[in-house]
Amino acid sequence: MALLEIRGLTKDFGGVRAVDGLDLDAAEGEIVSVIGPNGAGKTTLFNLVTGMTRPDRGEIVFDGHGIVGLRPSQIIELGIARTFQNVRLFPEMSVRENVMVARHCRTRSGMLKAVLRPPSFRREEAETREAAERALAFFGARLVGWRFDTPARSLSYANRRRLEIARALASGPKLLLLDEPTAGMNPHETGELIGLIRRIRDEIDVTIVLIEHDMRLVKGVSERVVVLDYGQMIAEGRYDEVASNERVIEAYLGRKASPA
């Protein structure tokens, strides 16, 4: 059984059908790329899976649980974490705190403990801190040390993207949804990210679904590519299979002018 199973997922925004009867699976340990032209419904798909928008019809089963109708905070607790297309950090909080927030669903102390500070609270706090620093250390020296205490807004663009991935990783996910992780990165940084995404899968055993426009990354990391257009899946398979698919070329470039 696949880790994520989507059946007949449909979402309308007013008169626009953003996602149209979509069926999609992601097996455990897989890296799947979702591509498609602008407005194909890729980000809406992520929003539906993470519970940030509610589908009109359809089923989403994750790890044996139906997750349609759950709140986003419950879904991340089950193990689906995501990043955002337009980086959405907590800008005034420090780098470390940004990541510590993601441990919220794995920790329990309430207000009373925070004020009384019993040993169990301190232990949990130390663990949270450690987990956050571990997640940040995944990116080498860029986000550690002095950086821990700097506000997130002071980071460079590429570092913000990295911090967002670290934040998602810190929640201890089984499935990681990356929404255009290389947008705004230079070719060198993109190359680095390809290696990193593989490492995330291999070393921490996380299934990855990513949305991407940079075909170098799609080619470099994905074992399977899914192409969406107008909310429907129009092709699926290995990168080279999909790249030569006529419907995909048509979706990106338009239909050939018919000889009149």
Place this chain on the structure above:
Amino acid sequence: MTTVVEAPAAAVGSRVVMIGLVGGAVAVFVSANGMVEAFSERELLDGLTLGAVLLLSIPLLVGYVAGRRQPELEGFATRPPGWRNPATGLLAGFISGVTIGAFVLLIATVDLRGVLLNVTPELVRDDPRILTFGLEPGAGAGLLVGLFAVLGGLAGAIQVLPDLWRRAVLAAVGWVLAFGLMQAVVSQVLRGLQQQLRIWTEPLADFLYDTSGALSIAGITVVAVLGFCLQLLGSRKPRALVNARLERLTDRSRRIVRVAVLAAALLLLGLLPQVLGSFLSEVLNIAGIFLLMALGLNIVVGFAGLLDLGYVAFFAVGAYTTALLTSPQSSLGVGWIFWLAVPFVVLAAAVAGLLVGTPVLRMRGDYLAIVTLGFGEIARLLFLSDWLKPTFGGAQGIIQVGDITVGPVGVRTPQAFFYVIFVFVLLAAYATYALQDSRIGRAWMAMREDESVAEAMGVDIVTAKLSAFIVGAVLAGFGGALFATKIGSVFPHSFNVIVSITVLVVIIVGGMASVPGVVLGTMVLVGLPELLREFEEYRFLIYGALLIFMMLRRPEGFIPSKRRAEELHEEEIAQDEWLKTQDTGSRPEPGSRPEPGSRPEPS
């Protein structure tokens, strides 16, 4: 060789004229709204009334601002300070002077009282001719123009001084004004010190102030010299030395230093009410109650980002709960002691927090503000209503609220009450710090920054919002409980929207999410007006002016929370520096700052 790029003469000129006119308008405004006249009752500095000082401070400010040096820009040489600074100051002062002079001539010839009620004949026409310092209107207008121009030029001349000396001069002026305004406090403290500690301080008060309470010439000199010297001594260098010394200490001894400083501060605060006497302690108590509320609202607005304009509702709930349970006259008539009522105050406030919080869970920003504003009014109207009169007493309120007792002793004097409030404030401040650095505190801050992302990252928005409302409500409830027992009675009209607004302004001006900022904000905005009774009538005018100034110039507040104030570029250097220490193997513990001295200059 860099070229001196000068602003075109016309632009400089129009800026100076603008500043001069603004200054003139302010001078006319404070004269016409009666501030100068109201303040001329009190002599502030030897021979000068508060009103005169207010009027004459305008050309000083105008000249100082107009004579300001051009900002330093990288790549451009700044024009060295010179005759231009006093000249522009003089010009701006002159323009202000002409404006107020024209106003003097106008009110001397035309009776404006039909329109401007506060333009009394005493300003110019009849004795004591406040605006013209006793002169005929014509001569007086001339004098004002001259005085304004000279003072403007003097203030502009301050800008010629090197930074260090300029700051010292400003400090001297600031100290003289502060000592003059705070005459009551300073002499009370000096007298109190003599009574309590038998130190020879009382004659000092007689030396500084003459019989009318104005700062004497000798006093002005001493205070100015003191301010000047302290500013010179207290400038950056020695402070940096102390900090560097502290950095070198081990963790253990740094903790000892911190505890020692804290203990000394607590001891001083413990002595404070005895030295201050009952009136000043009373002022501190009022400020303390507001501080308690401000700390609570700081959690709701500063941490969780929920703009609550009906905060006074929780204050009222705390006050009425205490009154109901401790007053033998109330509808319950149980007449418990204060401490027995406290758990019920917590309970009632928490329930009130839930009642307000639950319906507004899905609201954000402006909508939340409007709805909570409504809730605040609803609470006041409920306490006032005929419907609940049998319980809450309607407009008559509840009287004979019980005193606080410690063992068999009743807390009756303001001095004793100070300690009780102090304990509550200390607990609230501790709770604020503890919550800030915890799972729930991080959840609040994440929610403040971006609610939907916080939820996607696992923060349960419902719990986080409700808990912020409850903590805020409980702190306000404590404030209400103390208020009720301090006053001895509760009336619905004490709980109007102005209280909510005041507490919010305290937080905004002091610094959102910053405990020291909130403390300073309360002292300045709640404590000072109690001391400076002359300003009472103009309190909200000054609040408004202060708010506008803060929003334009310092939107993060007087003492912003640390992370808001941090600079950007400094950290890029610091990260490289940290990496370098990693390479050389001298590994500081993660998160520790590099030594300030070792930071390289940016090339």
